[in-house]
Amino acid sequence: MKSQLNGMAIGRRVAKAGVSVMFAAVLSACANYAGITSDKQMTEPQTLATQQSIPSDDGHWPAADWADQFGDAQLKALLAEALKGSPSLAQARARVGAAAAYTETAKSSTLPKVGAAYSFTREQYSANALVPPPYAGSWQSENKALLSASYDLDLWGKNREALKAAMSQLQASEADAEVVKLTLTSAIARNYNQLARLYALRDIAQQEVGQRAQIERITAGRIANGLDTEVERKTAQANLASSRAALASLDGSIVTTRYQLAALLGAGPDRGLAIARPALGIGDEVRLPDNVPADLVSRRPDLVAARWRVDALTHDVKEAKAEFYPDINLSAAIGLDAFGFGRLLSAASRTVSAGPAIHLPIFDGGELRAQLKGRYADFDNAVAGYNQTLVTALSEVATQFAQIRSTDVQLGDAQAAQDAARSADQLALTQYKAGLTNQLTVLNADTNALAADETVANLKMNRRDQQIALAAALGGGYVDTGTAAASSSAAASNTAAIQTNRVVAAR
Structure with a gap:
């Protein structure tokens, strides 16, 4: 009997050992993600050389109402109108709503x-x-x-990671909506400044029409006194007609620019006809805030959106790994x-x-591995997209700042040239009246004065346009309230390859 009991005990031990061997064999045959990893990392702004091109100047970041610096009440009203009625902004808000709904769907998977x-x-x-x-x-x-x-x-966190990914995508969608908002407001401000430019050029053109009409009258008097011929009369008439045509062209451009503003407001073209002449001021002093590269990542909505997408894909990768368990x-x-x-x-x-x-999952024909490879490819693409967005953002800030400084230098020289050209024009006209010079000299002086006036007007408008572009490049007053969470997640994503290798080794 004892030998029989010993035999049964030995049989049970053999059976258990056999089950253990079979279970180990099944686990070893299971699908696994060994060898699938990524070494892509998000670029830290401090590693990019910006000390000379983006100097710290103890300035301030743009406020949400950055357009108020130009002191134009109509511009402020137009921006408020656009934020209420723009279809493009409504589309962005709808996308945020869709992302929020998807987040609720992902949350439901974590609940009974x-x-x-x-x-x-x-x-x-x-x-x-x-x-x-x-x-x-x-x-x-x-x-x-x-x-x-x-x-x-959800022992391996698949549903929890899906929820985290959905929440990060929601944050990215909200940042995308801010991108649309900033793009819209800066486009309206720049088109409004273009309207101001056209009015300034129209004033110059209107003044030129009066000048050319005066030359025609003087020429008629000189012909009567035998000092000029019909050639000078026809030349004066042609120049006057050309000036009037240029004036009419500017009037047409003013109308079309108003139509463009109406479209940006989300209204019909007639709305643009009700826009009065802009009364824009010079704006604030241009000085860059300190620590622009590091702080820009939380103040540029496109950078924030790109960062949240990297964070979302980090969780997508973890979700795909959980599918193997x-x-x-x-x-x-x-x-x-x-x-x-x-x-x-x-x-x-x-x-x-x-x-x-x-x-x-034991044998799935490589489906899970292919899915994880796809997630890693999306992760690599998102990291590269973030890095490119960061480089572009810093370049835009540096470019707009350099252009403003260059315009300031040009404007000083252009105003000096304008004063000299205007004085020469008046002197030539006085001498022409007195019969001391010919019409060609007057026309040359007048053309130079016209070009100088247009140059100064364009430089002033260019500088304001560059100020608007710089405000947009610095984020337009946007601040990401979830920066801390994004930074934490980004740090986790940067070490994704190390974590992957550790998990694979442990497995």
Whole structure:
């Protein structure tokens, strides 16, 4: 007997060992993500050379109402109108709403599911199948009422990572909406400044028409005195007609610019005709804030959106890794099931079920590995997109700042040239009246004065346009309230390759 018991014990141990070997073999045959990783990292702004091109100047970041610096009440009203009625901004807000809805869907996957169901079935059972008499061959009515519940244990965090990814995508969508808002407001401000430019050039053109008309009158008097010929008369008339044509062209450009502003406001073209002449001021002194490269990542909405997308894809990668592990779902149901209505509510009709469901991927033809590779490719693309956005943002700040400084230098020289050209023009006209010079000298002096006036006007408008562009390049007053979370997630994403290697090694 003892030898028999020892034999049974040895058999059980052998059986357990066999099960362990089989289980180990199954696990070793399971799908795994060994060798799939990424070494891409987001560029830190401090590593890019900006000390000379973006110097710290103890300036201030743009405020949300940055356009108020130009002191034009109409511009402020136009911006407020656009933020209420622009279709492009409405589209961006709708995309935020869609992302928020997707986040709620992802959140639901982390919570238990409870449901109730009732069914009524009228069925004739076969007399030659599994159903025994007296139900075989008879018609029966089956009533079934069930209350069921299920819960995914999410041991490996797949659902939690999906929720985190959805929340990061929501943050990215909100930042995208701010990009649309900033693009819209800066476009309106720059078009409004273009309208101011056209009015300034129109003033110059109107003045030129008066000047050319005066030359024509002087020429007529000189012809009467025998000092000029019909050649000079025709030349004066041609120049006057050209000046009037230039004036008419500017009037047409003013109308079309008003139409463009109306479109940006989300209104019909007639709305643009009601826009009065701009009264823009010089604006604030241009000085860059300190630590622009480091702080820009939380003040440029496009950079913030790109950063959140990297964060979302970090969680997408973790979700894809969790797919390689067993998925355990608990479910339970209680209800009533009976033939006919009379016995449905009796205790004997009670039905109860409960148990786990386990899914373990063993061989899937490489589907999970391909999915993870795709997630890593998306992650690499997002990191590269962020890095490119950062480089572009810093370049835009440096470019606009350099252009403003260059325009300031040009403007000083241009104003000196304008004063000299205007003095020469008046002197030439006086001498022409007195018969001391010819018409060609007057026309040359007048042309030079006209060009000098236009140069100064354009430089002034260019500088204001560059101020607007610089405000936009610095984020237009936007500040990301989730920067700390994004920075933390970004740090995790930068070490994704190391984490992956550690998990693979442990596995």
